[in-house]
Amino acid sequence: MPSTAYLAAVLAIVFAITFALRAVPFAVLRTLRTSAIVQRLAVWMPVGILGILAVTALHGAVAAEPHATLYALLAVAVTAGVHLASGRRTILSVGIGTAVYVVLVNAF
């Protein structure tokens, strides 16, 4: 288990960087607002970052249970299917997708 000092350092880092990211732009708002590069990145980044997070999270799940690769892929498909079919209700799709994976991993 990680040491308490390590955990405290993580907490301090998470606080400082997250707060700075939220606070600094208010101070430099004028420069940011007119910057074409910032405006483009604001539009371009989210879908890509989320996609990367989804893939690396899937990779993490597969790495933890290598024999369950097929179940993980199936659960991703179920999650996406439910989400698109049920009117994009996040809690429902995440809940059903996770339940499918948990059941498959524990049952087989």
Added chain:
Amino acid sequence: MARILRDHRRVQTDISPQIAAPAPGRAPVTRRQQIAAGVRDSFSAGLGIFPLGIALGLLVLQAGLPAWLVPALSLSAFAGSLELLLVGMVAGTTPLAAIALTVLVVNFRHVFYAFSFPLHLVRNRLAKAYSVYAMIDEAYAVSASLPEAERSGPRLLAMQLASQSYWVGGGLVGIAIGWALPAPIKGLEFALCALFTVLTLDAFRSRDDIPSVVLAGASVTLALVLTPSVALFTALLLFVALLLARHAIIARRTTRRAARPTTGGSTTGGSTTGGSTTGGPTTGGGLTAGRDSAARCAVRETADA
């Protein structure tokens, strides 16, 4: 949750009943009414925040980390998906520098929220600091979508405080559930993967997003092959680098075209906001572009508490 937040975008022009509390056209007058309205604003966000908090509590226990880390994490930073992501990294004692860079890149989107977050409504310095600290995606989306006349400092703060109480409370409930369970449930961490899958689907709004998806796909593939142990970090850096290159290419193309007048600005506007706003003209100028892009940004990462 995502659906509700997606509707917020439309709210700028057509007021949705879910958010435009208490009644359309009648702004809360007294301080008490404003606070009540703020708490009501928080309900839609709470639907997503509370279950995620439970997931965080369960994950921390299952990763073998101490229970106190759950409230400590949800207070040190109010940023849901990041904290879920950190659990695995912390359990594996990932180097602090890698954690710092992950926090920086994953939360970088908050930089864009300052464009239209109504911080000026909050007068007190301490309250202002709290409001910035608690500027989660949901807080941004809800406040930016309220009509100007219905916004107020107390309402904003009440919404943010309520949202954080759902997050911390969910975490504590998660710990209680984790302690009550006879054995850890295998495979629960898949919730994070499912959440990001859903959020990616919601973020993909039009054909304009295809280049970003392609660049992100290339980044993550390369990262998984080259640096599988720190794939997320490498992928995010590669992705940002590719986007900067894309910007440079577009900028050069625009400059070349600038021989003819009136091309530059409109190209940017078209590619950033085109097709995504339903309402047509709002306030005009750069502010609208900034607000819209930031709003897209917020709506895209809805469930990040």
